[in-house]
Amino acid sequence: MPDLVVAGGGPVGLAAALYAARAGIDVEVREPRPGPVDKACGEGLMPGAVADLAALGIDPAGHRLAGIRYLGGGRTADAPFRHGEGRGVRRTTLHRAMTDAVRAAGIKIVERAVGEVEDRGSHVLVDDEPARYLIAADGLHSPVRRMLGLDRPPEGRRRFGLRVHVEMQPWTPYVEVHWAEGSEAYVTPVADELVGIAVLTERQAPFDQLLAEHPLLRERLQRRPLSRTRGAGPLRQRSTARTRGRVLLVGDAAGYVDALTGEGIALGLAQARAAVDAVVMDRPEQYEAVYRRLGRRHELLTQALLSSSRVPAVRRRIVPLAARLPRVFAGVVDQLARPA
Numbered sequence: 001m002p003d004l005v006v007a008g009g010g011p012v013g014l015a016a017a018l019y020a021a022r023a024g025i026d027v028e029v030r031e032p033r034p035g036p037v038d039k040a041c042g043e044g045l046m047p048g049a050v051a052d053l054a055a056l057g058i059d060p061a062g063h064r065l066a067g068i069r070y071l072g073g074g075r076t077a078d079a080p081f082r083h084g085e086g087r088g089v090r091r092t093t094l095h096r097a098m099t100d101a102v103r104a105a106g107i108k109i110v111e112r113a114v115g116e117v118e119d120r121g122s123h124v125l126v127d128d129e130p131a132r133y134l135i136a137a138d139g140l141h142s143p144v145r146r147m148l149g150l151d152r153p154p155e156g157r158r159r160f161g162l163r164v165h166v167e168m169q170p171w172t173p174y175v176e177v178h179w180a181e182g183s184e185a186y187v188t189p190v191a192d193e194l195v196g197i198a199v200l201t202e203r204q205a206p207f208d209q210l211l212a213e214h215p216l217l218r219e220r221l222q223r224r225p226l227s228r229t230r231g232a233g234p235l236r237q238r239s240t241a242r243t244r245g246r247v248l249l250v251g252d253a254a255g256y257v258d259a260l261t262g263e264g265i266a267l268g269l270a271q272a273r274a275a276v277d278a279v280v281m282d283r284p285e286q287y288e289a290v291y292r293r294l295g296r297r298h299e300l301l302t303q304a305l306l307s308s309s310r311v312p313a314v315r316r317r318i319v320p321l322a323a324r325l326p327r328v329f330a331g332v333v334d335q336l337a338r339p340a
C-alpha cells in the first residue's frame with residue numbers, strides 16, 4: 001500500500017506530493033480533472049509562495065509583481081513588497097509547471113476523484129484501497145471534509161469571486177485593488193500581454209455589471225473583450241478540525257477566509273509542508289497546532305479588513321488611510337506577503 005494518497009491535484013496537493021517524495025514517502029495523487037487545471041483565482045503569487053515554489057524547483061513563467069496598490073475615491077496607496085518579488089502566473093501555467101515537477105519526481109497522478117474514505121486506525125481506506133495516510137487538498141468545497149463530518153456550518157455574509165482575463169499589455173507591476181462601494185476588483189498582470197481581473201463581492205451579478213462599479217478600471221480596459229468568466233464561492237469555508245485519524249486537511253479544504261488579501265497559495269504551500277512533516281513523524285495530531293500557528297496572522301488581518309470594510313463609512317476611508325499611513329500599509333502587506 002502507498003504511504004500517502006493526496007486527494008486533489010491543485011497547487012497545494014501537488015506541493016504536498018512533492019514534499020512527500022522528497023522525504024522518501026511513496027505517494028500518489030488523485031485528481032479528477034484533466035490538466036491543465038484552471039480555477040477562479042487572482043493568480044498573484046506572494047513573495048513567500050514564489051520562494052517556496054523555487055525551493056521545490058518550480059519557476060513558472062509569469063509577470064513580476066512589485067507590491068500591492070490600493071485605489072479608491074480618487075486616492076492611491078502603494079505598498080512595495082519588502083522581501084522579494086511576487087509573480088502573477090496563469091493558473092494553467094502554474095498547474096503545468098507543478099505537474100511537470102511531480103511527474104519528474106516519479107509521482108503517479110491518477111485521473112480519478114476520491115469517492116469514499118474510511119479511517120481504519122492502522123491505515124485509511126481510500127475507495128477501498130489501503131494507504132497509511134490521506135492528505136485532502138480537494139479545494140474550497142472539499143468532498144473529503146464533508147464526508148468525514150468536518151464541515152463547519154457557514155456563518156456571516158457570503159462573498160463570491162469572479163475572474164476574467166483581458167489581452168493587453170499590463171500597465172503596472174503592482175496588484176491593483178480597486179475599492180468600490182459593493183466590490184473590490186483585483187488586477188494582476190500574469191504575462192506580457194495578459195491581465196487578470198478578479199472581482200470579490202456579496203452581490204451575485206454578471207461580471208460586466210460588477211465592473212461598472214469600477215469606472216477607472218473600465219476606462220483602462222477600453223471595452224476590450226473579456227475572456228470567459230470563472231466563479232468561486234461562497235469564499236468563507238470552515239472545518240471543525242484539520243485532522244481526523246489518518247486524514248489531514250490542507251489548502252482551501254482545511255478552511256478559507258477570503259481572497260481579499262490574496263495569500264491562499266502561499267499559506268496552502270506552508271500547510272502542505274507541515275502536513276507532510278506530521279506524516280513523516282507518524283504524528284498526524286501534531287499538524288493541528290502547526291496549522292493554527294501558520295494561519296493566525298493571515299486570519300486575523302484578513303478578518304479585520306473584511307469586517308471593517310463592511311461598514312460603509314470605514315470602507316470609504318480604507319484607501320485614504322492607507323495613502324496617509326504608507327509605512328503602516330506596507331507593514332501590513334509585508335505581514336501577508338512574507339513566507340508563512
Ligand SMILES: Cc1cc2nc3c(=O)[nH]c(=O)nc-3n(C[C@H](O)[C@H](O)[C@H](O)COP(=O)(O)OP(=O)(O)OC[C@H]3O[C@@H](n4cnc5c(N)ncnc54)[C@H](O)[C@@H]3O)c2cc1C
Nearest residue numbers: 008010011012042043044113114138139161251252264265
Ligand atoms: C476569486 C479568487 C481570487 C484569488 N486570488 C488569489 C491570489 O491572487 N493569490 C493566491 O495565492 N490565492 C488566491 N486565491 C486563493 C487560491 O485560489 C486558493 O487558495 C488555492 O487555489 C488553493 O489551492 P488548493 O490546491 O487547496 O485547492 P484548488 O486549487 O481548488 O484545488 C483542488 C483540487 O481538488 C480537486 N478535487 C475536487 N474534488 C476532489 C476529489 N473528490 N478527489 C480528488 N480531487 C478532487 C479539484 O479538481 C481541484 O483540482 C483566490 C481565490 C479566489 C476564489
